[in-house]
Amino acid sequence: MSAPPVVPAIFWDHEPVQRALAERHLGRVIRAYRCHPYHGRIALPQTVVAGWLGITQAQLSRVENGPPLVHLDRLAHWAKLLRVPPGSLWFRLSGQQHWPDASPMSGEAICAHADDQGIERGDRATVAVNVEQAPSQGGGATDRRRFNVMAALAVLAAGGHTYLLPGPPAEVPGSIGIGQVRLASSLVDDLRRADAAAGADLLCDVAMQAHTRLSAWAARASYSREVGDALQSALADLSIEAAWLAIDADRRSEARPYLHEAITRARIADDPQVEVRALTHLSLLIRESQPGESLHCAEAALRISAGWATPRLTTLLHLRRAPAYAVLGDFSGFSREMAKARRELDRGPHEDDQGFVHFVNAQELNGIEGLSYLALGRPERAVRSLRSITANPSPRHRRNQVYYTVRLSEAAYQQGDVNEAARVALDALPAVNQINSKRVSQHLAQVRGILAAPQQATTTTRQFVDAYDQAVGV
Template sequence: MTQTNCPRCGGRLARDNDSGRCAPCQAVERDRLSAPPAVPASFWEHEPVRQALASRHLGRAIRAYRFHPYHGRSALPQTVVAGWLGMTQAQLSRVENGSPVVHLDRLTHWAKVLGIPNALLWFTLPEAWLSSFREAATRTGVPEPDCHDHKNLVGSPATAPSFEVSTKEVVTTDRRQFHALAALAGLGSVGELGFLATLADESPSIGLEHVRLTSSLVKEFRQADAAAGANQLCDIAIHVHGRLASWAAKARYSRDVGEALQASLADLAAQTAWLAIDAGRRAAARPYLNEAITRARLVDDAQVEVRALAQLALLTRDSQPTESLHCADAALRISAGWATPRLRTLLHLRRACAFAALQDRSAFEREMRKARQEFERGPHQSDPEFIHFVTFQEVQGLEALSFLALDQPRRAAEAFRDAIANPSPAHRRNQLYYRVQLAEATHREGDVNQAARMALDLLPEVRQMNSRRVTQYLTDIRSTLGQRPRPAAPVRNFIEAFDGEADR
């Protein structure tokens, strides 16, 4: 046999070595079933890989990755790489041989898992995006995004902005709308929104680049919502969704673009539904979820379908708990075989909350145990982007809400205190939401004056947070406390402060 070098380390191979790897390299890579190997920079200079990336087809790039000489004489099996990426072998085969995937969440996840350098990609990874935004903010003197609406405590929904105007005009004419837009992606997404809106009016055709821009907005909506709430973002999302859906109905596009467009619009519909829920427009959310499920099924996008079903379980939890349970069951069934522990955590939490609303304590406790068991398995590199909020705080908070539904306010208060003990800067709205719920649990325990003090302390933050859902819960506390015949000073102080804010 001809003596050659190991493609990984460059060492000489023994003449009888037919594996394509020296013994030390084989030992290092025995764990490749669980994670991709660390590859050198020269790996990405391999011509088939560069050509695949230049064609903007990540499926072909994954195939070139699998057949790279660095891995030895035999290509990496599809089953192995599919496991890294959180899909089945059949799904990976379709990705490699089918039309280009343009769903930004999937592209960024796969690129991060394989470690593809950002410079070789035609889209921007989240870390690079944040860095570029900060650089742009430094150059222009624009502060970090601030979505606080200091006048919106119980007011009417913001008017949907007009995207026909330029970025400069948006900033000049409506500072509050500009801040809501800036929360999407700094200065960049305002231009993207205007660009897409202009095309929706003027362009008779849709291309993959337009679909990519649409997908990128979903991620930006999600990040802004977690930090600042959905009141004004909801108006923007509804406006954008309507324009793009109308454009898609009348524009021309290829079959490949059509499939990508359906997936992108399904994700946008699901995100719009969530923003409607947080903005207190629950009735408006359901049509978007129905649309997301329909579009997802048209293109076999199980991940978006599961996301929409999980949101539908949340939407119907209090008013139709049996339907909520069916939605969570369907999501678990559809995701069987590929769901990560964090996703299973969320779906078991949805089941637990539904059982609590149905007053089935034993079933609630069983589902909570399953949720905690899945959560303790930790995050996974294949976690979908939409479950970023499934943290310890969320597990504790949903358990606490279930205790309230089961009329156990003491246990609810204990769980809420655990939930808010370690706040996350990226999830300010959820932190405030559970603090308001703690005040409600304290009131239901019987400590009315302490609940009033807590509510008074929360009032400035609720006033600044653009979440009508959070505002409504504080409004409910004010309404309940206002029914007391001879309220003590803490209750009077809170009611006067709340009503004073509402009159502004």
């Protein structure tokens, strides 16, 4: 993050920001900005924001905690730099009455569905606040959760899914038609959009709540046989999405029942595509703990999809098998599956590609290769594969890029280069704070624990550990 991000308009409605603006203290505005839940579970480090402002970390600390600034030039320059809305300021800015329209969070279309419906930005914010009335806690964990979940709920409410959302049970029809099944199916797409923007942490609670309500509705409503098959597929898809969010939020024990349910529902509906999706996620979930079973799941998915699988789907299934072989210590099996994955990926995209394979690209292939080499105890090869991701990032798949960057730090440490491990981890720290993936943040916490050991102490490792501790409030 070499410059301040463009933030959505709702950013400035955050209570600590509003309070700091009312106090006419730009230093406190900057502190509220750093600690805003938009940036993730962990506040932006003072060193990062100080770099934007052109001052040192120590100077920024004095600005945040000292008396209010009175120099108009500096006030105006910093307000413009952070894009503080001019109407919220207690002084006039020259030459600029408004900022450009804010982009969605993390560069992703957080409210794409809402935009399709013609809902204005302010209306989306109102919908979100009406859906969840979590209390503000001055920038703490509860407030961060509220902001991120509000973003997701805004998308779901705009898509017409209010009866599935947290809160008092809403009145639902006594019968289900195909139109309502399509609406329920679109919920999965909306959850994916929200996940791409806000991250899986605690968003999985929203998916699980929606799954519970939709399942309860389906159990007591009446519908035709045709609608019943479509409904089973929709429920299976929602189960798969809830499982994925649980995996990325590092709540893996909660994911497996959803995937077993998805497989059962897919078989009831005779829907092999949904069954393959469920098996693909199950193979990922159990790879470390049950690599043999993980292989069988991917093999079953290959068998079921024979004749209709696109090259990208086949690539993904081979990429599920390759690391499972690596965990088992089978280098030849790993090499064989990686060769098949490369061959399939080279065939390119297909018009029949399912939405859930959108992330299958060269970056993902290199990432899986790197993780497999780590499992095989070959960190030097892992570093080579994982470094290719940081050298050629894929902006559309930022979470995966950040995940593999953190794993590159682990590989560098295992290779014996603690300074490189610390440099990579320090570069990844701001991005990890933003994506709200506990799966990723847990790996970075492990890196911090390793590099904080006295025997690893160097100037670079201390710099990373200090930055990490300041960011998480240790």
